[in-house]
Amino acid sequence: MNINQATDYGFRAVLHLAEQAKGEVVEAQAIAQSQAIPMRFLLKIMPSLIKAGIVRSQRGVGGGYILAKDPGEITLLDVIEAVEGPFHLNRCLTDESFCSKNGPPHCKVHQALEDIQQRLMQDFQSYTFAKLRD
Amino acid sequence: MNINQATDYGFRAVLHLAEQAKGEVVEAQAIAQSQAIPMRFLLKIMPSLIKAGIVRSQRGVGGGYILAKDPGEITLLDVIEAVEGPFHLNRCLTDESFCSKNGPPHCKVHQALEDIQQRLMQDFQSYTFAKLRD
DNA sequence: CTTAAACTATACCAAATGAGTAAACAATAT
DNA sequence: ATATTGTTTACTCATTTGGTATAGTTTAAG
Numbered sequence A, B: 001m002n003i004n005q006a007t008d009y010g011f012r013a014v015l016h017l018a019e020q021a022k023g024e025v026v027e028a029q030a031i032a033q034s035q036a037i038p039m040r041f042l043l044k045i046m047p048s049l050i051k052a053g054i055v056r057s058q059r060g061v062g063g064g065y066i067l068a069k070d071p072g073e074i075t076l077l078d079v080i081e082a083v084e085g086p087f088h089l090n091r092c093l094t095d096e097s098f099c100s101k102n103g104p105p106h107c108k109v110h111q112a113l114e115d116i117q118q119r120l121m122q123d124f125q126s127y128t129f130a131k132l133r134d
Numbered sequence C: 001c002t003t004a005a006a007c008t009a010t011a012c013c014a015a016a017t018g019a020g021t022a023a024a025c026a027a028t029a030t
Numbered sequence D: 001a002t003a004t005t006g007t008t009t010a011c012t013c014a015t016t017t018g019g020t021a022t023a024g025t026t027t028a029a030g
Helices: A005-020 A028-035 A040-052 A074-084 A108-125 A131-132 B006-020 B028-035 B038-051 B075-084 B108-125 B131-134
Strands: A055-058 A064-067 B055-058 B065-066
Touching: A005 A028, A005 A055, A005 A064, A005 B108, A028 A040, A028 A064, A040 A055, A040 A074, A064 B075, A074 A108, A108 B006, A108 B108, A108 B131, A131 B108, B006 B028, B006 B038, B006 B065, B006 B075, B006 B131, B028 B038, B028 B065, B038 B055, B038 B075, B065 B131, B075 B108, B108 B131
Parallel strands: none
Antiparallel strands: A055 A064, B055 B065
16 A cells, blocks of 8 residues: 555656756756666656656757656656556456455445545645645 | 555455444354455454454354444554554655655655645545445 | 767566465364 | 364465666767
8 A cells, every 4th residue: 555666766756857947858867866766767667757748758968858748737646657557546446356346336345445546546636746846 | 556455355354244233243254255255364364453453353163253343433544554554655654764855854745645645544534334334 | 970878678686565375273162 | 072263374376566787779969
């Protein structure tokens, strides 16, 4: 029941980019050092942020990373789902077949978890990197 | 970022006990069958519910499990913490040394996660098994 | 048009966790 | 005494986690 390390590093990488002057490209090395993220590991995480449309990259000399959209448009949930995939609190919410009481009506536990999950996702969504940066 | 299977089984085991007439002792076999929980696995989970003061057990012929307190006094959070241990959304909230930006003032991400975690815990706490049972 | 500085894609690895099984043990009602 | 029921501990196997390594691709600059 916790956010994994890759996602945590993702948060900090995006936050670092959000703190730059607009248009500033930052190389992996700089992100890794300033955020205390193992360089190689960061390089493995970045592509998922790119695929999710959160970050853009530039290769070659003078290359690096830059946000693909305004920090106000990027939320904690975006980064979580970019790195970890679709958000689910319980595997019975991922795949009905895991629910020992599946088939409508769902069991009470299932229903409660679904509601809690929805509120939690909204909470994660309410934090943009513009908000976090300030 | 999800609740593990043991905890999910814990929820359903406690719910099953909450659905019994007051004073009714239910044997592991019956819980396992009615909730589709592997018997041996259930037997391994129950002691943590007992240590947490949620359930009591009775050994020997005619033994089994019974809630140690009123279903209205047992919350989803109680079961989660009984089975998984203390609740933390991020390892930097468990152990400061994991936070790349530790030392006050905490980084913005840390602060946000702390707030989200607190609301999530309150949400889990707001579901009692009396509520779930009905 | 070569080169060095970046990122990308795979593959690999050790340790931890997850999900479940097994066997020997302890308590208790009859 | 004994069969029944929970307890404890250990074991197993697969997956995930967190991280490293290596070979490759893109590109600015000389």
